Amino acid sequence: MSLSVDRIWKSYSTKRGVQSVLRGVDLEVRRGEFVSLIGHSGCGKSTLLNTFGGLSSVDGGRVTLDGDEITGPGPDRAMVFQNYSLLPRLSLAENVAVAVREARPDWSKQRVDDGVEKYLTAVGLWEQKDKKPSEVSGGMQQRAAVARAFAVEPTVLLADEPFGALDALTRSRLQDQLIKLWKSESDTEIVVMVTHGIDEAILLSDRIVVMGAPPNPSIIEIIEVDLPRPRDRVSIIDDQRYRAVQERMMYLLTTTPNEREKMPPKDTSVAPRQPVGAAG
Numbered sequence: 001m002s003l004s005v006d007r008i009w010k011s012y013s014t015k016r017g018v019q020s021v022l023r024g025v026d027l028e029v030r031r032g033e034f035v036s037l038i039g040h041s042g043c044g045k046s047t048l049l050n051t052f053g054g055l056s057s058v059d060g061g062r063v064t065l066d067g068d069e070i071t072g073p074g075p076d077r078a079m080v081f082q083n084y085s086l087l088p089r090l091s092l093a094e095n096v097a098v099a100v101r102e103a104r105p106d107w108s109k110q111r112v113d114d115g116v117e118k119y120l121t122a123v124g125l126w127e128q129k130d131k132k133p134s135e136v137s138g139g140m141q142q143r144a145a146v147a148r149a150f151a152v153e154p155t156v157l158l159a160d161e162p163f164g165a166l167d168a169l170t171r172s173r174l175q176d177q178l179i180k181l182w183k184s185e186s187d188t189e190i191v192v193m194v195t196h197g198i199d200e201a202i203l204l205s206d207r208i209v210v211m212g213a214p215p216n217p218s219i220i221e222i223i224e225v226d227l228p229r230p231r232d233r234v235s236i237i238d239d240q241r242y243r244a245v246q247e248r249m250m251y252l253l254t255t256t257p258n259e260r261e262k263m264p265p266k267d268t269s270v271a272p273r274q275p276v277g278a279a280g
C-alpha cells in the first residue's frame with residue numbers, strides 16, 4: 001500500500017504570468033509512514049497535500065493510492081486544516097456524525113454513533129460532545145476536527161498545519177493524541193502533514209520532505225528521521241540523530257542552491273537522507 005505522486009507538474013496562471021508550483025515531483029509514502037512537508041511559504045506544500053486529497057488537479061503526472069488513480073476526494077483520505085472548519089450550528093458530536101454520514105453513506109446509524117463516541121473519547125472530548133464549536137476553546141475545536149477525520153476511518157490522513165493555530169501546551173497534547181490515534185487506535189496507515197515547525201516535523205515524522213521554490217527543485221531533499229518510537233519530546237532533543245536532522249534542515253532552509261554548491265555543510269554523514277526525487 002502506498003500513496004504516490006509520479007512526475008507531477010502544476011502551475012497557476014496569475015496576472016503576473018504563469019507560476020510553476022510543482023515541478024516534476026516524485027514521492028512515494030508507504031504504509032505505516034508519517035511524512036511531513038516543510039518549506040518556505042508559497043513553495044507548494046498545500047498544493048501537494050491537496051493533490052493527494054484530490055482537491056487540486058495536476059497538469060501532468062499521476063497521483064495514486066494503492067495503484068488507483070486519485071481523481072477527487074474520497075473517504076479513504078481525510079483532511080484536517082489549520083482553522084478547524086467545523087459547522088458552527090452543530091454540536092461537536094453532530095459535526096463528527098455529519099462528516100461520517102457524508103463520507104460513508106452505507107454505514108449503519110449504530111456504526112456512525114460508535115465512531116463518534118470512540119474518536120471523541122480518544123481526543124478527550126466525549127464530555128463536551130453536545131457543545132457548539134463557539135462554546136469550546138480553539139484547541140478543543142481542533143481536537144474535534146481530528147476526531148472527525150479519524151471517524152471516517154480513512155487509510156490516509158492529510159493534515160495542513162493542524163497545530164498552527166494552537167498554543168504550545170495544547171499543541172503538544174494534540175500532537176501526542178494524533179500519534180496515538182494513528183499508531184494504535186485506528187486503521188489509518190499513512191499521515192502526511194504540512195508544517196512550518198522544524199522540531200514538530202522531527203518529533204512526529206519518519207521522513208521529512210524539504211520543499212523549495214524556484215530556482216530550487218520542488219523537493220530539495222528527503223530526510224529520514226531514524227529515531228525510535230515512542231519519542232519523548234524532552235529527552236529526544238539530546239539525541240545526536242535529532243540534532244543532525246535539525247542541523248540539516250536548517251542548512252537546507254537557509255541557503256540557496258548556489259550557496260550550497262559553494263559552501264557544503266562540514267559533515268553530511270550524520271543525517272541519513274535520500275537524494276532528490278527518491279521514491280523511497
Ligand SMILES: Nc1ncnc2c1ncn2[C@@H]1O[C@H](COP(=O)(O)OP(=O)(O)OP(=O)(O)O)[C@@H](O)[C@H]1O
Nearest residue numbers: 012013014021039040041042043044045046047048
Ligand atoms: N488557486 C490558486 N490560484 C493561483 N495561485 C495559487 C492558488 N493556490 C496557490 N497558489 C499559489 O501557489 C503557490 C503555492 O501555494 P501553496 O499554498 O501550495 O504554498 P505553501 O507552501 O503551502 O504556502 P504556505 O506555507 O504559505 O501555506 C503560492 O505562490 C500561491 O500563491
